Amino acid sequence: MRLFYQQKTIGKKSRKLQKIPFTIEGHVYTLKDLLTQLVTQEVQxxxxxxxxxxxxxxxxxxxxxxxxxxxxxxxxxxxxxxxxSIDQAISTVLQAFEDELFLVLHNEEQLNSLTTPLTIQEDDVFTFIKLTMLAGRIW
Incomplete structure (x- = not known):
């Protein structure tokens, strides 16, 4: 099944998000399954x-x-x-999601849990938004 993902880092000047196609094999039941397949493909x-x-x-x-x-x-x-290492990369992305270092949107709907069931159709779009921690002083 062909899907798309797009990435956004808050603070970057680029306003347009480029859709990047990827395919999934087998069944994807949860966000954890999707992240595992996507990270495996990217590391390979x-x-x-x-x-x-x-x-x-x-x-x-x-x-x-x-x-x-x-x-x-x-x-x-x-x-x-x-x-x-694929296993290390998968572990890192799952931990980053649990630590809320990035958001995942499935066709404009935010996914909040790795175990939430997904209903995926051909050409769905997943958006990954990397969050940036703010630092500063109060005078």
Whole structure:
């Protein structure tokens, strides 16, 4: 079944949310099941990209000239090429939801519990909103 997700970080200037398609396999009964499948797919995609990085990265004179014009010279390598643990990522996202570090909306309706039953249809949209903690002093 094809679904969409979109992300929003409060405080970012981008007003438009881009819908990103993803597919789920099998049955999804709760928000916990949905988050588990989504995180599993994202971590697998991340780990595959880490393995596809070439061993010898070089830069041509033309690329160097263009990079100097932009003010940043880099080789395009990832800073962290380690393979991530799917179980650890799932544990982290579930804990973050329980700690209310992000909100989940299912077609404009907020989901408040990991165990709430979901009724999902083709092309439904899930929105993830990362909450930012405010800090400051009172004088």
């Amino acid at each position: 995609n991340y780990n595959e990209k880490a393995l596809d990085t070439p061993l010898h990265i070089y830069i041509t004179d033309q690329q160097l000239e263009e990079a100097v014009q932009h003010g940043k010279v880099h080789f395009g390598e990832k800073k962290n090429a380690s393979v991530q």
